[in-house]
Amino acid sequence: MDPVYSGPAQPDQNGRHERMHRDLKAACAKPSSFDLKAQQRSLNRFVKEYNHIRPHESLEMKTPADCHDFSNRPYPEKIPKYHYSSTMKVMKVCQNGSMRWKSYYWVYLTAALKGKYVGAEDQGNGIWRVFYSDVFLGYFNEKNIRDKQVSIRLSQNLV
Known part of the structure; x- marks a missing residue:
């Protein structure tokens, strides 16, 4: 998995x-269910339809369940x-990130x-x-750090 910036x-x-969030919101949040159990049933129905029933154009009209292979690599x-x-x-x-x-x-x-380190x-x-580890997070320019009370953010490009 690679992060998307x-x-x-x-x-x-x-x-x-x-688009997935829009579909999820339309199916489960407009309107939301009366209690948590009913809301969970609504979410479960959405997951089943989205992954096992509804074909996806980007998957050549297959469902995600048809295309997904489970990893046999153990999770540490x-x-x-x-x-x-x-x-x-x-x-x-x-602690402040x-x-x-x-x-x-x-x-x-x-x-x-x-x-983490x-x-x-x-x-x-x-x-x-x-x-x-080996995932590139971004750049920062130490010359832009001026104020001890304010943090700067990483950027994805140097422009």
Whole structure:
């Protein structure tokens, strides 16, 4: 699985995903059910129809259940530690989803990586590439860090 980088509030950048959410909302949330059990039954019906009954044009009119192969690879109980290259600066992502840069500054990554270690690779001229294991997360320019109270965000391009 690879992460998809789409801009915030940019549904046009991820149309298939947004279409699934539109269908889910129409089937289960407009109107929502009276209680949680009824809402769960509604969601279960949607999942069954979406995955086993309704053909999808992008799958050559097959259902997702027809195309899906279950993995026989075991899921690890604990993710093994990743060893970053010795040329990388390794930092722990704090509870606020940011990594501390040079003791005073903050670079926001994502709250999903709280407590995990990331590696930053120097590209020269103040530009750093940030990775979580071998997944590229984005760039930041340390020259843009000016205020100790404000964090900057990673960007996907250097422009």
